[in-house]
Amino acid sequence: MVPPLTTDESSLVEISRTFAAEHIAPHAADWELNRTVPVQTFRQAARAGLTGVLVPKALGGHGASHMAAAKVLEELAGACFAFTFGLWVHNNLLNSIARNGTPEQIARYVPAMLAGERIGAFCLTEPGAGSDAAAITTRAEESADSWRLSGEKAWVTNGVQADVFGVYAQTDPARGWRGIAGFLVGGDAPGLVREAPYTLLGGHAMGVTGLRLTDCPVPEADLLFGPGDGFKAAMRGITAARTFVGAGCCGILTSSLQTALRYSAKRQAFGKPLLSFQGLQWELADVATDLEAARLLTYQAAAALDRGEAATAEAAHAKKFASRVALTGVSQCMQAMGAVGLRTDTPLARHLATAKMTHYLDGATEIQNIVISRALLKEYGIDV
Numbered sequence: 001m002v003p004p005l006t007t008d009e010s011s012l013v014e015i016s017r018t019f020a021a022e023h024i025a026p027h028a029a030d031w032e033l034n035r036t037v038p039v040q041t042f043r044q045a046a047r048a049g050l051t052g053v054l055v056p057k058a059l060g061g062h063g064a065s066h067m068a069a070a071k072v073l074e075e076l077a078g079a080c081f082a083f084t085f086g087l088w089v090h091n092n093l094l095n096s097i098a099r100n101g102t103p104e105q106i107a108r109y110v111p112a113m114l115a116g117e118r119i120g121a122f123c124l125t126e127p128g129a130g131s132d133a134a135a136i137t138t139r140a141e142e143s144a145d146s147w148r149l150s151g152e153k154a155w156v157t158n159g160v161q162a163d164v165f166g167v168y169a170q171t172d173p174a175r176g177w178r179g180i181a182g183f184l185v186g187g188d189a190p191g192l193v194r195e196a197p198y199t200l201l202g203g204h205a206m207g208v209t210g211l212r213l214t215d216c217p218v219p220e221a222d223l224l225f226g227p228g229d230g231f232k233a234a235m236r237g238i239t240a241a242r243t244f245v246g247a248g249c250c251g252i253l254t255s256s257l258q259t260a261l262r263y264s265a266k267r268q269a270f271g272k273p274l275l276s277f278q279g280l281q282w283e284l285a286d287v288a289t290d291l292e293a294a295r296l297l298t299y300q301a302a303a304a305l306d307r308g309e310a311a312t313a314e315a316a317h318a319k320k321f322a323s324r325v326a327l328t329g330v331s332q333c334m335q336a337m338g339a340v341g342l343r344t345d346t347p348l349a350r351h352l353a354t355a356k357m358t359h360y361l362d363g364a365t366e367i368q369n370i371v372i373s374r375a376l377l378k379e380y381g382i383d384v
Contacts, residue, residue, distance in 0.1 A: 002067070002299045003306070009068035012053065016072040019048050020079035028080035028205070029344050035197070037160045037207035038083060039119070045087055046116025050076075054095040059106065060114050061098065066240065066302040070247035074295075077251030079347075081354040082205035084251070085361070088244055089157045092237055093120035093166045097184070097224065100233065104221055105184065109164060121162035123153040123211060124234055130154075131367050133168075133238075134177040134231060138213065140169035147218045149183065149191075153211040160197050160207035163187040167213070168234055171227045182225035182233055183218045191216035202353025239315045240305060241362040246298035246318035249326035249358055252351045253291045259346055260284060260333035267337075280336055287332050290325035297321050313375035320368035323358040330355050 005013065023044055031038050045051060053069045055061020064072070069091075076084040094113040097105055112118040129135040138151025149169050156162075165185040172179035185192060195210035225233045261284065264275040274280055297318040304311035330352045334341030341348045359365050377383070 002296075003065075003303055005065070005068050005071070008062065009064050009071075012049070012062055012064060012068060013071045013075060015048055016050065016075040019045065019050065020076050024076065024079035024083055025347075028083065028347065028350065031080070031083065031205045032202065032350055033344060035199070035204040037197075038205055039161050041083065042087065042090075042119060042161070043116035046114065050087065051091060051116055052094060052098075052114045053091055055098045055110070055114065059098050059110055061095075066243065066305040067299060070244060070298055070302045073244050073247040074251040074254070077248035078255035079251075080205060081248050081252055081351070081358075082203040084248060085203075085245075086158050086206045088241075088248075089122050090120045092241060093122055093164065096166065096233070096237060101224060102221070105224065109184065113164065118163040119158055119161050120164045120166065121156050121158040122237070123156050123165050123167040125153065125155045127152055127154045127210075131364055133234065134180070136168060136170055136180065137173075138167070138169040139173075140171045140181055140183065140218075142171065145220045147183065147220070147223065149185065149213045149216040149218055151213055153213075155198075155208060156211050157206045157208055159194055159209035159211055162207075165192070165211065166224065167211075168230055175227070177231040178228050180231040180234070181223060181227045182230040184222040184224050185213075185216065185218055189216050189218070200353075201356070202350055203357055238362050239310070239312050242315040242319040242368070243298060243301040243305060243311070245358050245361050246294065246301065246315070246322035249319075249322035249355065250291060250295045250298060252326050252355055252358075253287065253294065253322075253329045256330045256333040256348055256351050257284065257287050257291060259348060260287075260336040260341075263337050263340065263346075274336070283332055284336060287325075287329040290329055294318070294322035294325050313372055316363075316368040316371040316375075319358075319362070320365055320372070323355070323365065326355040326358060327352070 023041055052061030053064050057063040097109050124133055126136050141148045167183045167185050168180055170179050171181050191214040193212045198208040265273055267274045301311050301314035301318040304314045334348045
């Protein structure tokens with residue numbers, strides 16, 4: 001059974017639905033076609049209260065549950081997954097600072113990030129370290145009351161427009177994952193260079209780029225997670241992010257199904273609506289079943305997080321299944337519309353591209369299988 005939302009959380013979901021319809025959906029196709037990073041819309045989202053969904057109320061956020069956050073994300077992603085993912089990366093870094101930062105860090109970053117005056121990015125992946133996050137080589141050298149960071153980061157969502165980077169770096173390679181720490185690095189820090197924005201198949205609204213750090217100074221006061229805590233914090237964040245990717249996939253699939261149904265109800269073939277043909281009805285019925293299953297797996301993971309559980313396997317199940325059925329389901333919806341589904345005045349081509357993208361975000365599908373397999377083997381006392 002899905003836990004009910006509070007009145008405030010239900011209002012937040014409604015705000016998200018309205019914001020998606022008024023500020024995201026009308027512009028999403030142009031963002032993609034023109035490779036635009038919609039910073040102003042990002043700031044509009046902040047004014048609508050969509051940057052601090054999980055942030056405690058005492059600090060100016062909504063203090064919403066993971067369940068409510070998943071439903072918010074589903075509403076937004078149905079209009080544009082790429083924009084929504086960037087917004088959620090910002091939300092996650094902001095929430096991490098709000099819940100784990102020092103009083104000084106909270107005062108310096110939280111109000112500005114809630115207001116959208118500063119945009120956040122998460123920097124873990126590197127050109128040579130994606131799925132194996134513990135293998136990062138960006139170094140953090142300690143000196144007196146500061147650190148010096150050097151290395152490269154890849155696939156940095158919001159990298160184009162970010163003002164605050166959550167950078168994970170290795171302080172002691174001999175310690176492996178236990179040497180990884182997390183730092184807050186300003187977008188104008190000396191030695192920090194943004195590479196050219198990535199040219200992608202879909203997803204330009206995410207503002208993805210690479211990052212180079214060369215002897216970049218970071219004060220001790222901007223150490224968010226010390227050695228030993230950095231990697232564990234990153235993995236906790238990724239578990240939640242996998243749940244939210246599942247929610248985004250549900251948004252993509254909901255939008256695609258509704259688009260296909262509306263079109264098929266109006267389009268005539270052989271003297272009657274396309275939707276009157278049983279073959280098409282059953283095709284879309286399969287999409288609807290997959291959507292319901294993906295939504296329930298996502299809600300199960302969100303509920304586990306809200307209970308304070310690790311939710312590692314639950315999140316892996318949700319992301320794996322939701323990304324799989326989003327890709328096949330969008331394709332089925334496009335087929336229902338024929339060649340019209342390829343046109344940019346429908347959202348299906350964008351949804352298809354971002355549905356494929358979800359197979360890589362926050363851990364490839366194969367990594368989810370590793371997580372799930374470990375959970376299965378643990379029940380039988382098998383350690384691999």
